[in-house]
Amino acid sequence: MAFKSINPYTQETIAEYAAHTKAEIEKKMQDGWKAFAALKQAGLEQRAAWMLQTATLLKNNATAYGSLISREMGKTLKEAKAEVLKCAVTAEYYAQHIQPMLQPRLIESDGRRSYAAFEPKGIVLAIMPWNFPYWQVFRFAIPNMLAGNTVILKHASNVSGCGLAIEDIFREAGFPEGAFQTVLVSSKDMEPLVADPRVHGVTLTGSTPAGMSVGQLAGKYIKKSVLELGGSDPFIVLKDANLEEAAKTAVKARMQNAGQSCIAAKRWIVEKAVADDFIQQVQSLITSLNQGDPFAADTDTGPMARPDLAEELEKQMQKSMEQGATLLAGGERNGCNFIPALLTGVKPGMTAFEEETFGPLAAVITADNEASAIRLANQTPFGLGASLWTKDIEKAARLATLIDSGNVFVNAMVRSDARLPFGGVKQSGYGRELSLEGVHEFLNIKTVYIQ
Known part of the structure; x- marks a missing residue:
């Protein structure tokens, strides 16, 4: 099976990408799990340095990355470049501000000491749409990778090139091999990925029907999920x-x-x-x-x-x-x-x-x-x-x-901002991205009580 990237303005085929085989997907799972251990060992200061380098790469190559967005899904180049730069600003923001968000929260109790610790869980599977092919991915991946989780991305098939480019960006920034990976697989073949015990959470941005499907799968395998769905x-x-x-x-x-x-x-x-x-x-x-x-x-x-x-x-x-x-x-x-x-x-x-x-x-x-x-x-x-x-x-x-x-x-248009929690209610989904709430969604909020 192949995924085609087609320029929507000219209808010319830009590229074709072969779907990953089961063996290739398993290798990605193994690499993602190894990278999880590597991220924990590296520590937050090193992860923040890698994320700042990610921001630098995005800023220095905004035109090239934006051009890929425009070719694959038709966004104007000026909007596409702005999208890339927003990702860079968000990477810098979290690299500079996430440390207090991950600090244990002291809680008064009858014990000598008690607190809530915030710890990474492992691989988070991200299913992302084509409309903001960089921003939708980065706004989720940045805080999670800083917190110590690794990411496997299933991007929309018409922006496969963007998905692979994002993988290259994190690798070039210095993150360990496997910390962020793009998997080329059709939507109908997602269940084995959701079911994999190394996957500890699933996040989807997309339509309400897609959210219903992914939410059911996540529930079936008892995986935490965040759904950012449609809106009117x-x-x-x-x-x-x-x-x-x-x-x-x-x-x-x-x-x-x-x-x-x-x-x-x-x-x-x-x-x-x-x-x-x-x-x-x-x-x-x-x-x-x-x-x-x-x-x-x-x-x-x-x-x-x-x-x-x-x-x-x-x-x-x-x-x-x-x-x-x-x-x-x-x-x-x-x-x-x-x-x-x-x-x-x-x-x-x-x-x-x-x-x-x-x-x-x-x-x-x-x-x-x-x-x-x-x-x-x-x-x-x-x-x-x-x-x-x-x-x-x-x-x-x-x-x-x-x-x-x-x-x-x-008196302003609705927008997403790293400083503000973002998400919906009713059929627009559940859970939050960005801000403190977004950081904690896929972490183990561990209670520690000392008598």
Whole structure:
């Protein structure tokens, strides 16, 4: 079996990669387990030095690594380079800040001394998507490898080149052989990897159906799992918001990476009093976006990653229009190229409201008032992120507690940041990445009690 890497803009085959054999996978498991012992022996100071060297490699080669991202999944080169540099910043952050996160936590009890220790477990299996082929991997791998775990990555097949490049980066940075490895295997052949006793945790970023499958497998073999799944994030604009700033941010939050982001602002919920003004502003901004060659300096959105994804988005848009929504801008498709689109008049029950639309399609929903806006925001099976716009910060803090979401950003677009825990609720998954909570997810939180 071979995995093909296809340029979504030109549809040219970039490379083909043979799937790893059972013997090759077993060798990777052995190497990963040996590297686990090597990482523990090296100590945190040495692991941090290797991670700082990882950051240096990422910064010095951002254009080359970014070009590979653009070729394999179509992200504009400027966005791809920014993704690589974000990985570098995160590597530096954790190398400089993880030491206190791993310190034993003293706990008062009736004993002479008691504390919780944070210890690595072994290999963590990561199943990662194509939309942010470096960031999704690094944001998980960096804290885990610093803490002493090793990683085996099963990347999305269309970004196999990125997966292999990441393995090379960690090796070149000085990490022991086997500390980070990419395995080329189809999704249907994942069960033996999850079942392997050397694997002590499974993390997946992907669709909700993929999360259900992996969550079941992890449960079957009693493995800790973290699932970061789909989203239909609300972007709530109240009547007292700074409309100009909200409109600019809404378009960026929906259209970056050609709309292919779990935390993209997929449902724009706007109070009726300012809806017409907001729609006028975002329509102007969307129609000014230049869609095309990801390597062209003036391109704002590149192609979608695969033809089937673009076709599915087109079907969702057309079905929403049949249900009563109005297309105000864009929507033309040519292969993977999808012109950024704007739907208005979207209501509950319509496809653009009920389903995750993973591409450059914005949907405006009008709310009668503030309470209605919050109800509409929560009227979804997802709960990954939410953006709330109002000049009244006290009101924002109160309303944030009413939104069913893992993340609420006030007067800002939802984003991931190494300093902040990241994850969802409901069908958007469970567990957390990043920050202190992300560091501890795959560690043994060991209670030590001394009488």
